Amino acid sequence: MTPTTTPYQVISLCINGKSLRHEVATDMKLIDFLHEDLGLTGTKFCCGLGVCQACTVLVRSSHTALAEPMLACVTPVSALDGQLIDTVEGVVGPNGLASVQQAFLAHFAFQCGYCTPGFVMATVALLARLKVQPVHVAQLDEAIEAALGAHVCRCTGYARYHRAARELAMQVLRG
Numbered sequence: 001m002t003p004t005t006t007p008y009q010v011i012s013l014c015i016n017g018k019s020l021r022h023e024v025a026t027d028m029k030l031i032d033f034l035h036e037d038l039g040l041t042g043t044k045f046c047c048g049l050g051v052c053q054a055c056t057v058l059v060r061s062s063h064t065a066l067a068e069p070m071l072a073c074v075t076p077v078s079a080l081d082g083q084l085i086d087t088v089e090g091v092v093g094p095n096g097l098a099s100v101q102q103a104f105l106a107h108f109a110f111q112c113g114y115c116t117p118g119f120v121m122a123t124v125a126l127l128a129r130l131k132v133q134p135v136h137v138a139q140l141d142e143a144i145e146a147a148l149g150a151h152v153c154r155c156t157g158y159a160r161y162h163r164a165a166r167e168l169a170m171q172v173l174r175g
């Protein structure tokens with residue numbers, strides 16, 4: 001049998017505000033590209049099956065589009081040609097930590113922290129969505145559950161993550 005060769009493709013991406021062109025194997029997963037080719041190891045690999053959400057990054061088609069959470073462990077990087085990608089390394093505030101990270105700290109949301117980058121990215125996406133598509137306060141818990149409910153935290157910080165996200169979301173809704 002003739003051995004098959006992996007096809008390669010040159011893609012353009014904008015990652016955390018930096019544009020790049022890169023040759024990638026068409027079946028290379030985004031998380032491997034981030035870790036091995038770019039040295040961005042903040043996005044965590046856990047189940048590798050698209051279940052736990054630890055590997056969540058944000059993807060947009062343009063600077064004005066709403067960012068959508070995407071699972072880096074199951075997404076081939078070649079499928080993201082031309083897209084803008086934000087990882088946890090790009091989430092920073094004026095003095096270091098962004099407000100989402102400060103809120104998670106203040107609420108003691110995490111222990112080992114392995115799930116935290118995924119929760120950070122999902123919460124960033126939720127807050128950005130609430131800015132342009134606000135919900136009634138009565139629907140806020142449901143919106144938070146929709147954004148964070150599938151994320152697995154083996155240290156069981158669920159209620160604290162939810163409280164921290166709710167505090168930030170209320171600030172957004174109050175303007």
Ligand code: FES
Binds near residue numbers: 044045050052053054
């Ligand atoms: S590592 Fe990607 S969903 Fe679990």
Ligand code: FES
Binds near residue numbers: 111155
């Ligand atoms: S803080 Fe340990 S898995 Fe969530």
